[in-house]
Amino acid sequence: MNEMSSQFQATGPTGPFTAEELRARITALFNEMWREDRDDEPAELVDDTVLLETGFDSMAFAVLVARLDDELGFDPFTMTEDPVYPQTFAEFVAFYAQCAPRPE
Numbered sequence: 001m002n003e004m005s006s007q008f009q010a011t012g013p014t015g016p017f018t019a020e021e022l023r024a025r026i027t028a029l030f031n032e033m034w035r036e037d038r039d040d041e042p043a044e045l046v047d048d049t050v051l052l053e054t055g056f057d058s059m060a061f062a063v064l065v066a067r068l069d070d071e072l073g074f075d076p077f078t079m080t081e082d083p084v085y086p087q088t089f090a091e092f093v094a095f096y097a098q099c100a101p102r103p104e
């Protein structure tokens with residue numbers, strides 16, 4: 001496991017969203033965006049799927065993050081002081097889970 005994936009491990013419920021719920025929402029939105037622009041099926045998103053090999057470019061990921069912000073109500077990339085670059089789908093989901101709002 002590389003440094004990033006060990007840094008962003010989802011551990012149980014994350015406030016209003018569990019890691020599983022976040023994973024399902026991210027996957028659903030990825031697939032929806034894919035189908036908006038393409039006729040073929042999207043890549044299967046599994047833990048070790050390399051984000052740069054999904055067929056999405058940096059602009060598509062920026063749109064995905066913006067749409068996730070609209071849907072989930074938070075953007076983890078604006079919540080951290082240091083830049084974060086998830087490399088795999090598992091790291092991307094874990095980063096969202098780590099930054100998800102906690103119940104008060």
